[in-house]
Amino acid sequence: MHEMLKTYFREIACIKEEKIPLLSPYFTEKAVQKNEVLLREGEVCKFNYFVVSGCLRLYSVNKQGIENTRYIAFERKFATSFTSLITGKPSIEYIQSLEKSTVLTISKEDFFYLVEHEPAVNKVYRHILESAYITTQRRIYDLQGADSLNRLKWLLDQQPDVFNKVSSKVIASYLGVTPYTLSRLKANL
């Protein structure tokens, strides 16, 4: 198991050192190419991914063929289509690598087995869901209540690094505007 994931378990779940070797066999390291798609709409999601390096994004494509990005996961984050993982139904979203990345994969069955039987993994899962709750709640209020300029400013303030790592096209689809509009907003900052 990668050192980064061990540290993650130590910090998030205060895992006992002797438990770490028990978790290792469940995770498999995987190299992912830039723009590689790990999950497509319509497929049932079978893995949870921990990002060691690079980044993954979750997005869907609407009826008009427009991409909407819901989440961008950088290193030291878990990312997957939890909705599909939890319900077992086909995913409405895609998972794509935005860079050459390294991820640790764990199968859905193993993951939920550990959530039930390993307190440290239960705690990590709780942490993931709580964090997701907090960020998505904030995001809904932003999408509903702030205009596009203020959403951009907020993102610039909170995650300035995103602008170096991620294309404007993807940032636009995250902010919920067209690339044209984002370009114009940046010109007016």
Add this chain to the structure above:
Amino acid sequence: MHEMLKTYFREIACIKEEKIPLLSPYFTEKAVQKNEVLLREGEVCKFNYFVVSGCLRLYSVNKQGIENTRYIAFERKFATSFTSLITGKPSIEYIQSLEKSTVLTISKEDFFYLVEHEPAVNKVYRHILESAYITTQRRIYDLQGADSLNRLKWLLDQQPDVFNKVSSKVIASYLGVTPYTLSRLKANL
């Protein structure tokens, strides 16, 4: 403890019958008036609420004084500002009763104590967070990717009962449009 909450624990967490009396003392029944505000922006949330009858909504007020509704909880649902409950920080949202309601309250400390020490409550909390994840993910994709008419149609399709119980004003603030626009959309259905 109200029978409805017992049934909830049986169904969601498969709780052992003998455990139910242990949980009862943690919950207090409370009558809530129509439009009563249970939590204001800026206050630290101290309770989790289980709706026995009536309904609660979560909303925020943006800089221009416009209300945005994020969630409406009908009976047999927990509702609270989890963000404030989890972080211990002041809430950015309000909790308000939309009808004369009956709720069961549990304090933040008791709730998180039980999450840690009672597997049934751990499971219920996991269920709450998973359900919230699924609905908010869907909601973000809707707010980003669908126009207001399609958001209205989707709500009519998924939760037709909402239109009987909740004012148009609140539904508009849930869909992310003005009451004017909602009224016009309904005229064109």
Add this chain to the structure above:
DNA sequence: AATAAAAATTGCTATAGGGCAACTTTATCT
């Protein structure tokens, strides 16, 4: 039931952001 207050509707006008087209800049591939 009468009155007041709030909510909902609708005509008119304003505006934020969308979308096309043409151009420039930046990546990608051999």
Add this chain to the structure above:
DNA sequence: AGATAAAGTTGCCCTATAGCAATTTTTATT
């Protein structure tokens, strides 16, 4: 490095939704 494709920018016009004002309908209060 040079060729090719993709991404980003910007002028112009268009559309969906916002916002005001006036009216009607519904709801709450005594």
